[in-house]
Amino acid sequence: xxxxxxxxxxxxxxxxxxxxxxxxxxxxxxxxxxxxxxxxxxxxxxxxxxxxxxxxxxxxxxxxxxxxxxxxxxxxxxxxxxxxxxxxxxxxxxxxxxxxxxxxxxxxxxxxxx
Ligand code: 5GP
Ligand code: ZN
Numbered sequence: 001x002x003x004x005x006x007x008x009x010x011x012x013x014x015x016x017x018x019x020x021x022x023x024x025x026x027x028x029x030x031x032x033x034x035x036x037x038x039x040x041x042x043x044x045x046x047x048x049x050x051x052x053x054x055x056x057x058x059x060x061x062x063x064x065x066x067x068x069x070x071x072x073x074x075x076x077x078x079x080x081x082x083x084x085x086x087x088x089x090x091x092x093x094x095x096x097x098x099x100x101x102x103x104x105x106x107x108x109x110x111x112x113x114x
Contacts, residue, residue, distance in 0.1 A: 001046045006098035010044055020071060024060045027071065027103075036106025037075055037082070041067060048097040049088050068103050077105035085113075 001007050008014045010026065019039060020027040030038040041064050047053060053061060065084070072082050082105030087094040 001098070004046055004098050005096055006042050006100065007046055010042065020067060022067075025064065025067065027067065030102070034102075035104040035109075037077060037104065039071065039103040041101040041103065043099055047099045049094065050086060050099060051088065053099075064101050068101065071103065072105065075105070081105070083109045 005014065009016045009028065016028040016031075018026055018028050024045075025041055025043045027039050027041050030040050043057075043060060043064075045057070045060075047057070050061075068084050069078075072078050082103060085102040085104065086092075086099070087102070
């Protein structure tokens with residue numbers, strides 16, 4: 001989508017700090033980190049929210065948890081733990097309408113979330 005921030009980052013039109021990529025997704029550092037480590041796992045294919053996902057997308061979405069686990073190990077977050085979050089829509093606190101998974105770690109997380 002031409003007016004989508006994460007599609008522009010995917011194309012390289014907007015710079016980002018990439019920490020991982022494969023044919024289906026890429027991972028960047030969040031520009032406004034909410035924890036010592038704050039990454040965004042972003043599927044290359046544009047979907048506004050998880051509500052748009054189709055059966056064809058489920059395998060790719062599942063692979064995100066594998067990537068999250070690998071990165072968490074590499075970044076030293078496996079022992080203390082970390083959080084993987086998807087915000088969906090207005091009440092979910094979503095601000096960029098291209099599906100992404102937050103990986104947050106490096107400090108204890110509160111529950112329930114605000
Ligand atoms: P959401 O609020 O939609 O769940 O998450 C969007 C995230 O994208 C926010 O954490 C925000 O800081 C991050 N973000 C917004 N604009 C940019 C950008 O231009 N570059 C990067 N790396 N992250 C961004
Ligand atoms: Zn997009």
